[in-house]
Amino acid sequence: MARLAAFVHVADKNGEVHAxxxxxxxPAWAVKLIGNPGAWEEAPESAKAxxxxxxxPAAPKPVVPESDTxxxxxxxxxxxxxxxxxxxxxxxxxxx
Numbered sequence: 001m002a003r004l005a006a007f008v009h010v011a012d013k014n015g016e017v018h019a020x021x022x023x024x025x026x027p028a029w030a031v032k033l034i035g036n037p038g039a040w041e042e043a044p045e046s047a048k049a050x051x052x053x054x055x056x057p058a059a060p061k062p063v064v065p066e067s068d069t070x071x072x073x074x075x076x077x078x079x080x081x082x083x084x085x086x087x088x089x090x091x092x093x094x095x096x
Contacts, residue, residue: 007019
């Protein structure tokens with residue numbers, strides 16, 4: 001039979017904290033949450049049959065900084081000089 005080696009505190013699904021000690025019968029929901037093998041004097045049957053799997057947290061995705069070289073802004077359109085012909089679409093000065 002499983003027996004705790006020390007007192008432990010476990011929060012249930014509602015967030016209520018329960019304390020269990022070496023002389024207590026630990027309910028199944030709490031057994032599942034006590035992950036420290038050192039807390040047990042004798043491990044529960046479920047822990048002996050299938051050791052608790054621990055998974056490594058996923059590696060954080062690298063942050064790619066925005067490029068230091070932003071695209072060059074478009075050159076301002078040429079302004080017509082009074083008295084000269086000007087092609088609005090191309091921005092070129094027209095010769096007479």
